[in-house]
Amino acid sequence: MSRQIKSIRGMHDILPEQTGAWQWFEAQVRETLSSYGYQEIRMPIVEQTDLFARSIGEVTDIVEKEMYTFEDRNGDSLTLRPEGTAGCVRAGVENGLLHNQQQRLWYAGPMFRHERPQKGRYRQFHQIGVEAFGMEGPDIDAELILLTARLWRRLGLRNVRLEINTLGSSEARAAYREHLVDYFKAHAEVLDDDARQRLETNPLRILDSKNPQMRAMIQEAPSLLDHLDASSREHFEQLQCLLRAADVPFTINPRLVRGLDYYCRTVFEWITDALGAQGTVCAGGRYDGLVEQLGGRHTPAAGFAMGIERLLSLLEADGGLPMAPSPHVYLMLAGEGTGSAGVELSEQLRDQFPGLRLQMNCGGGGFKAQMRRADRSGAQLALILGETELAEGRVTVKPLREGQTEQHTVTQEALAHHLAQALDLATAETRPTEND
RNA sequence: GUGGCCGUAGCUCAGAUGGUAGAGUCCCGGAUUGUGAUUCCGGUUGUCGCGGGUUCGAGCCCCGUCGGCCACCCCA
Known part of the structure; x- marks a missing residue:
């Protein structure tokens, strides 16, 4: 036996003893989504690099250092998809699905990010993504959240909690961002190296810093909630009403900021404490500007993605997983x-x-x-x-x-x-x- | 990308202070020429992650590298 060829770091085989659980899980998801009228769409795993750079954001970690990018034989720059929303929007625009229409879509499959692997974080991992297009009210935001809550019940999943926040309209968010940068620059002497970096890349993230040295300064920072535009504020309040009416408990986390640039208004995360550092099991939000940004006409949109590996390991920690059926x-x-x-x-x-x-x-x-x-x-x-x-x-x-x-x-x-x-x-x- | 711990049979792991590798399980055969999971007996399984160094001698010490786990960062 000469040198063994092994799988790529962070990319794992899913073995027969696990595929039973995967199939079961996927079936629950499929049926739940179908019961809300969502239809499956399947996109290629490889897209033009530009698609991700333009949607996720040039200066995000994902685009800057985590993408599997390579040159095609004809010199085009291609990228293994690091997430699904961009490709889904591209497919929707390209095939005319979003032209003046409502669409409820979902997809499942592998995503690729070149990060340091650890539990619940892999270089090839699997997501189920759900996207709703053409609906601008908070009702669809609520539907997406209720759908996930129903899925957790169906899976017998405990140990997850819902956090929500609003980022305001894209304009309000941009204006707030400027305010924030000004504020942080005025307190530059308190900022750590990390924060200085993020000042350029994602200043909202600084609010989330765990550095105790910066805590006081952060407390005094201008709040996003004070810079919300009126319609975003109302949108957010209506969403809360809908969630309360449906008996879905949540907490508002004003520091909840999604890392991808295209989010605006509603953002949410389902979080667990049972999985160590990788506690986010499902996350998403609204992205009203993305379709237009990718060449379609203006189309409000919202969606989320859940990590299959994380959900399965959470289920496993919480009572075990079903096995593939034995022969009769x-x-x-x-x-x-x-x-x-x-x-x-x-x-x-x-x-x-x-x-x-x-x-x-x-x-x-x-x-x-x-x-x-x-x-x-x-x-x-x-x-x-x-x-x-x-x-x-x-x-x-x-x-x-x-x-x-x-x-x-x-x-x-x-x-x-x-x-x-x-x-x-x-x-x-x-x-x-x-x-x- | 940074830091800490770890890599021994297909799997789970043992191998004081360096002296040429072991158990359980699994698999195969037999006790029981056609009755499994229990019991008993026998058998197969390893470039001790990889490469280099120190040494008469390295699974053990040193360096490098690859991989796993955990945390940071980021995210699903």
């Missing part, structure tokens, strides 16, 4: 001629019961070994097809789990009844056609 039956083959007879029987049973999970022994092995495989497979029943059974046209059904009846040998015709009864299987499977 394991078919053992013992003796001359049972190989081909077994294939025939398996296929016939799968025809009869489309939902049946039947694992047939392959690769030989002694009786004992097959018995052990049947047990390890997690199957409820072992079907034994040996020479004696074959000669009589019968099959032995051996229950493998506690609380089941004795084993017995039945004719192959009677087998279907036994399986249907023991496993509660449906015999028909319909293909969804109409709205059913």
